[in-house]
Amino acid sequence: MPVTKASKSTKPAAAARFRHALTCGLAVLSLCGAVGALSVLSGKVQAATLPDAAMDMPAATASTPQKVVLAGGCFWGMQAVFEHVRGVTHVVAGYAGGTKDTADYETVSTGSTGHAESVEITYDPARVSFGQLLKVYFQVAHDPTELNRQGPDSGTQYRSSIFFTSPEQQKVAAAYIAQLDHAKTFDMPIVTQVVPLQGFYEAEAYHQDYAEQHPDNPYIAINDLPKLADLQNELPSLYVSK
Numbered sequence: 665m666p667v668t669k670a671s672k673s674t675k676p677a678a679a680a681r682f683r684h685a686l687t688c689g690l691a692v693l694s695l696c697g698a699v700g701a702l703s704v705l706s707g708k709v710q711a712a713t714l715p716d717a718a719m720d721m722p723a724a725t726a727s728t729p730q731k732v733v734l735a736g737g738c739f740w741g742m743q744a745v746f747e748h749v750r751g752v753t754h755v756v757a758g759y760a761g762g763t764k765d766t767a768d769y770e771t772v773s774t775g776s777t778g779h780a781e782s783v784e785i786t787y788d789p790a791r792v793s794f795g796q797l798l799k800v801y802f803q804v805a806h807d808p809t810e811l812n813r814q815g816p817d818s819g820t821q822y823r824s825s826i827f828f829t830s831p832e833q834q835k836v837a838a839a840y841i842a843q844l845d846h847a848k849t850f851d852m853p854i855v856t857q858v859v860p861l862q863g864f865y866e867a868e869a870y871h872q873d874y875a876e877q878h879p880d881n882p883y884i885a886i887n888d889l890p891k892l893a894d895l896q897n898e899l900p901s902l903y904v905s906k
Contacts, residue, residue, distance in 0.1 A: 713898055714803045714849060717795030719839040721832050724789035729753065731787075732797065733760050733827035733864050735780035736806030737814025741888035742783045744875035745805045745895055750904045751792025756784045757867045757874075760827050767865030775819040782827065784864045792902065794833055798826075798840050800902060802854075804894040808841075809852035815887055824854075827861035834858060876906070 724730075736742055739757040746755045759767040762779035766772065772779045787797065802808050807815075808824045828834040837858045845854055875884045896903045 714799055714844065715847065717793075717798060717836060717840045718843050719836050720793050720795030721789065721836055723793060728789065729786050730789050730794070731784060731829055732794065732833060733782050733784050733829070733861050734797075734801055734805070735760065735782040735823060735825040735827070736801065736808070737781070737822045737824075738817055738883075738887070739781040739783055739867065739871065740874040740884065741891055742781075742805055743873065744884075744888050745800065745891050746783060746785050746797075747873075747876075747906055748892060748895055748903055749787075749792060749797065749800055750902050751788045751790075752785055752797075753788060754786040756864075757871045758782055758784060759865045759867060760784075760861060760863065761825065761859075764863060764865055769868055769871070772821050773819075775821050777821075779865075780821055780823050780825050781867075782825075782864065784866075794836055795840065796902060798837060800895065800899060801826075802840075802844065802856075803899060804891050808854045808856045809850050811855045824856040826856060826858045827864070828858060829861050834860075 734742065734746075743755050743757045746752050759772050759777075759779040760782040762772070762777040766777040767779060771777055772781070785797065806824060810824070812818065812820050812823050814822050814824075826833075826837045828837060841854050841856060841858070844850065874881075875888045878884055879889065
């Protein structure tokens with residue numbers, strides 16, 4: 665279950681948020697002049713709609729909530745994307761892959777904790793399947809061919825990883841990766857890890873819904889808002905307004 669961090673004073677939170685902006689690439693962005701030139705930092709390698717998962721979990725007859733934890737770069741953008749997916753009822757930014765005692769932004773940012781910036785997605789399997797969530801994940805949420813980085817963000821804390829919560833999720837995720845690789849959907853092999861979830865720890869409050877609250881932040885405007893546009897344009901049947 666997610667662990668809620670104790671609230672921090674405004675000054676430390678603001679300082680950490682500034683450091684996160686730098687880590688996520690604002691220092692790089694400030695050196696480049698035009699938004700058009702900067703768009704290449706998104707790391708997306710394909711534009712065509714991905715195929716549906718050949719193996720998927722059957723549609724549920726009852727709306728019993730399910731959860732999965734996904735990592736794919738800065739959790740600001742991941743949270744923003746999945747909050748606009750049909751059938752998703754709740755998305756929390758946090759950390760997965762390490763232990764509870766190192767699950768804070770300052771420590772995770774060192775890249776030495778085993779944690780990845782992640783999102784815990786709660787969804788209604790009667791409205792969206794696990795395979796459809798993976799399609800969003802691989803299609804628009806991140807670039808699964810980048811090893812230990814996403815766009816301007818580098819380090820193991822930005823790795824691509826599916827933290828499954830059931831054997832069924834593990835099978836579907838592994839099968840979909842094999843399906844996409846076999847079809848050579850991407851220019852490079854998929855490097856996404858498929859590993860069991862050992863624990864998910866909620867990130868600090870100032871990280872939650874960051875993209876929604878700060879749409880004018882240059883990092884958000886360049887790296888994350890295009891993902892929302894791609895979701896709406898490329899997968900319209902799965903997109904919902906928030």
